[in-house]
Amino acid sequence: MSRQHDYRVTVRWTGDTGAGYRDYERGHDVVAEGKPVLKGSADPSFRGTPERWNPEELLVASLSECHMLTFLALCAQAGIGVTGYIDAASGVMRETPGNGGRFTEVVLRPVVTVADAAAIERAEGLHKQAHDTCFIANSVNFPVRHEPTTACARLSPTTS
Structure with missing residues (x-):
């Protein structure tokens, strides 16, 4: 018997600086109900924040x-x-x-x-x-x- 498992997360961008592509922040939150927020970003090679998970x-x-x-x-x-x-x-x-x-x-x-x-x-x-x-x-x-x-x-x- 095959079972299906569904996973739901919300990724919410938090980096709008109003400065356009070159200067926008890559910061975002990964959210799942009942869990701590995971702070995400791009890899530093792609202008991300090194302190956040990529x-x-x-x-x-x-x-x-x-x-x-x-x-x-x-x-x-x-x-x-x-x-x-x-x-x-x-x-x-x-x-x-x-x-x-x-x-x-x-x-x-x-x-x-x-x-x-x-x-x-x-x-x-x-x-x-x-x-x-x-x-x-x-x-x-x-x-x-x-x-x-x-x-x-x-x-x-x-x-x-």
Whole structure:
């Protein structure tokens, strides 16, 4: 049985300065009912405000979050105790002639800590399944690569 999920956000531009294209502010708010306002802007390369989130960062964050949440669910289902997870994700976007551009890849680098050393290999194997079932990764048209590291709190990390 197929289920549909609907998501609603409002993006509200807050940058009218009355000065035209070259001087308008890129600031905006991303609003969803019952949640804190997310302050957005363009990437600083496109005259944005560096202190605000830009769409490119949010895309990389979405891929990282989706992978993490899917991976943690798979670990829970497999009885693997995860005690830590951090991901230093990065993405590459290339501009094209005519003011266009596209992401060419995102690399996720999750560092996972498990409670039991015997679970390291099983946990590492779940990254592929997490990628294959991540809703966001399945929605993009560029490669999302993974460079996971898994360790037990009592052992040194291993890279798969």
